[in-house]
Amino acid sequence: MAEPVLEIRNLSKSFGALKAAVGVNFDLMPGEIHALIGPNGAGKTTLIHQIAGTLTPDEGEIRFLGKDVRSLSVAERARMGLGRTFQVSSLAQEFSALRNVMLAVQARQGTSFRFFRPVMSDPSLTEPAMAALQRVGLQDRADVPAAELSHGERRRLEIAIALALEARVFLLDEPMAGMGPDGSRELTAFLDELRHQAPILLVEHDMDAVFALADRVSVLVYGRVIASGPAAEIRRHPAVREAYLGEGA
Numbered sequence: 732m733a734e735p736v737l738e739i740r741n742l743s744k745s746f747g748a749l750k751a752a753v754g755v756n757f758d759l760m761p762g763e764i765h766a767l768i769g770p771n772g773a774g775k776t777t778l779i780h781q782i783a784g785t786l787t788p789d790e791g792e793i794r795f796l797g798k799d800v801r802s803l804s805v806a807e808r809a810r811m812g813l814g815r816t817f818q819v820s821s822l823a824q825e826f827s828a829l830r831n832v833m834l835a836v837q838a839r840q841g842t843s844f845r846f847f848r849p850v851m852s853d854p855s856l857t858e859p860a861m862a863a864l865q866r867v868g869l870q871d872r873a874d875v876p877a878a879e880l881s882h883g884e885r886r887r888l889e890i891a892i893a894l895a896l897e898a899r900v901f902l903l904d905e906p907m908a909g910m911g912p913d914g915s916r917e918l919t920a921f922l923d924e925l926r927h928q929a930p931i932l933l934v935e936h937d938m939d940a941v942f943a944l945a946d947r948v949s950v951l952v953y954g955r956v957i958a959s960g961p962a963a964e965i966r967r968h969p970a971v972r973e974a975y976l977g978e979g980a
């Protein structure tokens with residue numbers, strides 16, 4: 732059987748008295764989209780922060796590609812291929828779309844000094860960056876500053892950055908947030924294709940997108956996984972309908 736790309740074991744994290752993760756177990760298998768759903772404040776973003784390395788767990792294990800990554804920095808994890816998009820955009824707003832992706836290409840290639848060539852005309856940076864922009868359909872917007880892109884375009888730019896980092900896994904935190912229905916449909920189709928590149932941990936409130944995309948769904952409530960399984964099963968799960976979808980069982 733295939734090995735999980737990402738394995739979370741007994742992860743716990745508290746902020747004072749508040750338990751944001753309580754013994755969380757979670758796997759991401761090659762090729763799959765595993766959605767993490769749950770009410771506001773359930774601890775979904777906190778879990779992504781712990782995987783990416785911006786928060787340290789109190790207890791538990793995080794294994795990525797078979798390696799325990801708890802002692803690695805955010806940058807080291809990113810270099811291993813932990814590709815993350817953020818709930819709040821982390822783009823360099825004044826830089827063009829192309830420049831934003833080039834920074835990721837440069838980060839991927841490691842620090843190198845380029846004395847002889849201005850960065851913007853260095854094909855070892857511009858070519859992979861343009862290829863990533865093309866994958867997300869932003870090739871015609873390459874020169875536009877990130878700040879002037881639409882919300883949906885910025886989301887796609889973040890994915891282009893993860894592509895340029897040659898992500899081995901995508902951690903997507905509410906990619907549908909702020910999208911209109913057309914944008915959501917477009918992004919859903921795109922993510923469906925993106926899974927072939929690397930598996931996706933999808934934190935999302937848009938249930939149409941979740942049930943259209945996810946192979947598996949885990950439900951987090953007050954830091955605990957209350958149900959986890961194939962999407963069709965989770966949709967029918969009485970505890971999920973009651974606790975999360977707000978219906979009587």
Ligand SMILES: Nc1ncnc2c1ncn2[C@@H]1O[C@H](COP(=O)(O)OP(=O)(O)OP(=O)(O)O)[C@@H](O)[C@H]1O
Binds near residue numbers: 746770771772774
């Ligand atoms: N740095 C922090 N310090 C203290 N409390 C925090 C911190 N980060 C998150 N929390 C709290 O931890 C809990 C889980 O928050 P988190 O943002 O992970 O939830 P979420 O499931 O992602 O919610 P949403 O769906 O609204 O984004 C919340 O009660 C939040 O207020």
